[in-house]
Amino acid sequence: MMREPTAFEQRVYDLLNRIPKGKVVTYKEMAHALDCGSAQAIGQALKRNPYAPEVPCHRVIKTDGNIGGYSGETGGAKLRKKLKLLASEGVKFDSGGSLVSQDVVYRFSDES
DNA sequence: CGCAGATGGCTAG
């Protein structure tokens, strides 16, 4: 299995790295930021996440403001601890894994 | 509200 990050994946990870501390992005946002329009592709790149600890995949949430499958089964109970850690940065999530403050949802497009 | 199907784009060989 060639786990080498491809152009698209690198773009996704780069975007995650662009996310300021205490902020999260929705799959749709990333998709749009990548000019693709497909969150599915994002999920794939994140799931593969060769940069696991370097890429804040936990900062990527669904359009509903949910963590997604990361805290569901793809991640792990330990992730719950991370959510709390994120809360320290400003990204507060619910015990279920839903974003509490949509206010932390970051936007790639800088439009005022 | 809840479920199911459809969708779009990505990866690999």
Place this chain on the structure above:
DNA sequence: CTAGCCATCTGCG
């Protein structure tokens, strides 16, 4: 070029 994949999204009853 083809096939399979995905942590999604959207619509409908």
